[in-house]
Amino acid sequence: MYFTPQTDPHIDWVRVDRNALQMLEKAREIAGIAFIVTSNYRTPEHSEAVGGFATDAHTQNPCSAFDIACADSASRWKIVFALKEAGFPRIGINTKNNHVHCDCDATKPQFVLFEE
Numbered sequence: 813m814y815f816t817p818q819t820d821p822h823i824d825w826v827r828v829d830r831n832a833l834q835m836l837e838k839a840r841e842i843a844g845i846a847f848i849v850t851s852n853y854r855t856p857e858h859s860e861a862v863g864g865f866a867t868d869a870h871t872q873n874p875c876s877a878f879d880i881a882c883a884d885s886a887s888r889w890k891i892v893f894a895l896k897e898a899g900f901p902r903i904g905i906n907t908k909n910n911h912v913h914c915d916c917d918a919t920k921p922q923f924v925l926f927e928e
């Protein structure tokens with residue numbers, strides 16, 4: 813296990829979607845580089861406060877959304893392709909806050925790579 817409550821305080825260990833967490837474990841294995849999760853579950857208010865939306869995937873419970881810190885293009889390539897290989901159907905690139913987003917929110921468009 814790469815992700816634990818001790819090493820990953822930004823994962824909400826009560827609300828995290830366990831299937832998505834398993835996919836994140838697989839992606840981390842494929843990428844071969846450290847994944848620093850900076851966000852998982854958020855309340856609608858919190859999500860809006862940090863530039864998201866009240867109904868974005870971070871507000872799902874259980875929550876399949878993760879933001880992974882990423883500041884350079886070589887790491888971004890590894891993270892994005894590992895997330896895709898692990899089965900995440902929704903991946904977002906955020907170059908303002910330097911992270912890669914992924915989620916499995918079935919109520920939103922599937923097999924998309926978006927900019928956020």
Ligand SMILES: [Zn+2]
Binds near residue numbers: 870
């Ligand atoms: Zn996100």
